[in-house]
Amino acid sequence: MVIITDDFDNIEWDQFVLDHPHGNIFQTSYMSKVYEKTNKYEPVRLVAKDEGSGELLALVQGSVISEMLGIFSSFSSRSVLQGAPLFVDSVSGMEAVRALMVHYNKLVGKKIVYTQIRNMWDTGDCSEILTNLGYKYDEHLDFLIDLNRPEEEIWSDIQKSRRKGINRAERNGIVVRSVENKEELDLCYNLVLETYKRFKIPIADISLFEAVYDDLSITDHADFFIAFKNEEVVGTRITLNYKDVVYDWYAGSRQGVDYVDEALVWYILKINAGKYKVFDFGGAGHPDKPYGVREFKRRFGGEMVNYGRYERVHSSLKESISQIAFKAYKQFL
Template sequence: MIKVTSSIDWNKWDNFVYSHPKGNIFQTSYMARVYELTQNYEPVSLAVVDQESNDIIAILQAVIVQQMGGVLSLFSSRSIIYGAPIFDEENENIEAVRTLMEHYEKLISNKVIYTEIRNMWDTWQIGSILDQSGYSFTDHFNALIDLNKPIDELWNQLKRDKKRGIKRSEELGITIETCQSKESIKIFYELVKETYNRAKVPLAPISFFEAAFEVLVPKQKALLLFAKDTSNNIIATQFALMYKDRIYAWYTGSREEFLKFHPGDALIWYLLKYGKEQGYKVFDFGGGGGPNKNENLREYKSRFGTEFPCYGRYEKTYSETRSRIASTGLKIYKRLI
């Protein structure tokens, strides 16, 4: 017999995720703690366990994100699932996923407008279960760089403009430094907020990044980088995550007046070298957008030698009315910033 529980033994949880071939940082108890410490974020942590052995069979870590508080949360809340659910594939416990998703749906459907599952691999094994649960699949690209090659080969696969940009940043004396002070999150946030405002997209609250720094950096699961000019001005930043064999380019930001110094190129090249030197096998460059949009994003990332597997996303809307109101609100937000 199996049961679904939200009272998960943290050691068993993290051991299950770490030993799973599809285990990722977003499904760990570390990220649950980050969500708990973030304003207007709520973790949803569920596990299917064997009632006799209490062993974990399947895991799902989601996060409810509210763009606005109070009554308006009904029109701005969504649930995001990164790289899950994962289940015991060795013993083919796929029905545990069905049980897990049924429990999740009962728990979440009245709290959010929609759920989005952001896949990190081919989900053919559980696709039919998600289809039957009312989820719709859409194509969406991931962006990955294989680090299983010599550093010279990583350099050679960069396009000419990226090589020029990296060399130019070196000539101008741009240096990359690792930050160990939580107080620096304020500077990091200013840079990222400036970048997101230019792109006219919402940004997570500063408490999210403060929590990530507090929880993940001491565990060597995250790295905060600053790019500085010769006057010691911080001109760009990168917050990277690290877990198992993967290093993630998570959030980045830069000052517009310093873009001509190519600090973004320098930061990515630093992470590629760091990842290679530390034995990571995959550089996760984040999403690559959908087939009919984000072409500029894919073009930029492709110039570092990025590949774009299409693992797609699943989405389920619980209220079409609230979804339309939220969409209208986002359009107004973009006009205001």
């Protein structure tokens, strides 16, 4: 029999994530601590164990994100499960993940509008379980770049037009280095904020970035990069690093400054060549919908994958109200 609980040991939790073939930074206790420090974020963590042996069979961690607080919280809240759930490859594991997600739905259903599961691998082995529990699958692309090779090989796979952009960035005086202090972190956040506002996308509070900088950069689980041109800050990129993977997390650049994004991405690829195995370039949108970011990423020569996403709406009424509210919210971005 499987028991579901939120009472667990972080050491056991992190060991399970570390040993799991799909274990990722978003399912570690480190990220849970980050979410606890972030305004309008709340971690959700559950494990499924065998009642007899006590063996950990499955776990899930997500963050409940609220755009508004107070009585309007449940109308503006969503839960994001990235790289989850994780479970052992066995009949018991499949039973455990089913029980885990049933419990999860009951736990968060009244608090949020919807849950989004952002896949980081092919989840065909649990797709039937998730769809039977009300999760709708949709296609979503990503690019993965092989880092486990010399810098010269990575460079040769980048398309000629993108290599020209990288070279022009250098000639134009764009310099990339690591962020050195909290003052530079503030400058980076402002660039991300500026970029997201330009595309009318909500952005997390700065406390998320501060928590990652304070807790994860000192353990090499995060890197913050900043780009200058003529001593002016013109770009930033932030990665999360775990096991063999560098994950492209957030980015921002000054509008009208050419080739800064190319310079930042190449710098990250170059310094991580041979150090990690994969650069996960992050989302590239739905394959049937135009998305300029996808074309930018494609030209760096990675493998395009379609792991997709799952989404479950927990309340149709709340969803309708939240869509109206979001349209109004975007007018102020």
